[in-house]
Amino acid sequence: MTAFHAGAPCGYSADMSTNRQLAEVFTQMALALELTGANAFRVNAHNRAARVCADLTDDLAQLVEREGDDAAQVLSAIDGIGKATASKIIEFVRTGEVKEHGRLMNEVPAGLFDVLAVPGLGPKTVKLMWDELGIVDLQGVKNAIEDDSILTLPRMGAKTVANITDAITFMETAGDRTRIGIALPLAEALVETMSQVKGVKRIQYAGSLRRGTETIGDIDLLITSADPLRAAEAFRTLPGVNKVLASGETKSSVRMSLPDGGAIQVDLRIVEQPAYEAALMYFTGSKQHNIRMRQRAIDRGLRLNEYGLFPEPPDPDAPPQKQNVTPVALTEQAIYEALDLPWIPPELREESVKLDGFDAAALIDLGDITSDLHTHTTASDGSMSIDQLADLAVAHGYHTVAVTDHSVSQPIANGLSADRLREHIQAIRTANERRSDITILAGSEVDILADGRLDYDDDLLAELDIVIASPHSALRQEPKAATSRLLRAITHPLVHIIGHPTGRYIGKRPGLSPDMPTLFAAAAEHDTALEVNAHWSRLDLRDTHIRAAAAAGSKLSINTDAHHADGMDVIRYGILAARRAGLDRDACINTWSAEALRTWLTRKR
DNA sequence: GCCGTTTTCGGCCCGACTGTTTTCAGTCG
DSSP: OOOOOOOSSSSSOOOHHHHHHHHHHHHHHHHHHHTOOHHHHHHHHHHHHHHHHHHOOOOOOHHHHGGGGGGHHHTTTSTTTOOHHHHHHHHHHHHHHHHHHHHHHHHSOOOHHHHHSSSOOOOOHHHHHHHHHOOOOOHHHHHHHHHHHGGGTTTOOOHHHHHHHHHHHHHHOOOOOOEEHHHHHHHHHHHHHHHHTTTTEEEEHHHHHTTTTEEEEEEEEEEEESSSHHHHHHHTOOTTEEEEEEOSSSEEEEEETTTTSEEEEEEEEEOGGHHHHHHHHHHOOHHHHHHHHHHHHHHTTTETTTTTTEOOSSSSSOOOTTTTTSSSBBBHHHHHHHTOOOOOGGGOOOOOOOOOOOOOOTTTOOGOEEEEEEEETTTTTTSOOOOHHHHHHHHHOOEEEEEEEEBOOOOGTTTTTTHHHHHHHHHHHHHHHHHHSEEEEEEEEEEEEESSSSSSOOOHHHHSSSSEEOOOOEEEEEEEEHHHHHHHHHOOOTOOEEOOOTOOOOTTTTOOOHHHHHHHHHHHHHOOEEEOOTTTTBBSSSHHHHHHHHOOOHHHHHHHEOOSSSSGHHHHHHHHHHTTTTOOOBBBGGGHHHHHHHHHHHHHH
């Protein structure tokens, strides 16, 4: 989901793609509609439109341009986009604005978006603050707390005010969503610690973490326990907990410190043993997936909630689990089956994913990976020797590792001059001949310069076993320039793989926004693989791109870009992204046998 | 605002927790 960065409701930075700009427009419209008391479903439709725009692989600007008079029809065919949204998208592409968006922005003070972003403050309360107290920004809330005028609002007591104060402080100090590479190890440590607590039987993390999303809002832990009170108490007093947000019979919420100085919310849900899997399914989400499943249940005369899948209960207005109704299904497997679906892997439980759009038997998994084709040694900016790198790859069970140090235009990464690369190639070949336990390929991560030229001469590139071409600089260039730049590298006869194609850093810099369908088609035609850089700060290509690339027939290569001894561990994040894309293992060259890989590499030599 | 092998109108998932209330509104996921 697109994070809304409050405080900047107008104006878009030049390095934002049209899709992201439109996502922000619809998000802002949804917020403004909430504050003006619009129909909740209309609000929801705008939020949905925002998600669809953010996740769409096709660049909306190019799509509208390409389709001309048919644009409205093509857009309306996309799930979640109707006539009204389509015309707003077209209006935005052609005029650079959406009139209704501008009107709403004039109507609603920009500062109220910040107020709405405070955890615990929803549209009803914020609207009340605005209407009754004239509050238009965060400072206004603080002032109203200071002079106690906030207490004149209905249902506003001392405790609520204290929570608001705390939430504002939290918001002003904590960062955005947490990247999966930070959240997943923490969640695993929490699962380990909590599983030691007496009485705890089953424990697992759920939520977006189980779905493998690239960033995580909060961590959801689900447990069954013979001693729920003890488990909840143990949870609320874990080391690192700096605030208890909620403590009920079945749910506790805390805020925990992160190693990088940030904080994250962790929820513990305690459920009864029989309902464990139904609860796991429910808390895994996504929200949209749950809604689809519940609707599917209703269509079949059933009721799905976190306690199980039930027949229609005698009293339709009361929860079925409280009416002595025998559930139809309790396990994830059985629930999906009863809804006429195969078990859907958590990574594919997303709004934009078709329920039958994957082949479970062919879906890529961690165990399929047999090579790492993007790594660094001490020759450039890594900390391992060639042999240490090879040892690491052997420990991961790989048959092949490619040594791909940086090229000359990366002086900051100690990029290799042509002469140093020739020496390095020799050192790699010597190491390779010495070892029988693994194949070490002599490669390079060669820079794609701003105009698409590569950083070494073709003669030198031809000496290498494998060439990865990656963009490292000029990452703010216009989409058209980025497209032709990357196209030039994709069509280069000596290039095997395009490394981290957009150059993004999640939450830090957006990277290039080339026209992806054009790149994917070219990659397929020229048999150039596109990288899924597995590092959790990159995940580049991202999940939706991987899906579209594979659909276009391009090959993918999932690599770790390892620089250090723990560098290959991040492969799991690349696999999660690929599974979210529904990627078949055969489309990923890192799953191939040594022979198949060698044959494919030598085709470009 | 979106959507439709019952529908182009009338639906749109459902339950827990909190804080304020004496039965529930607001928020969250």
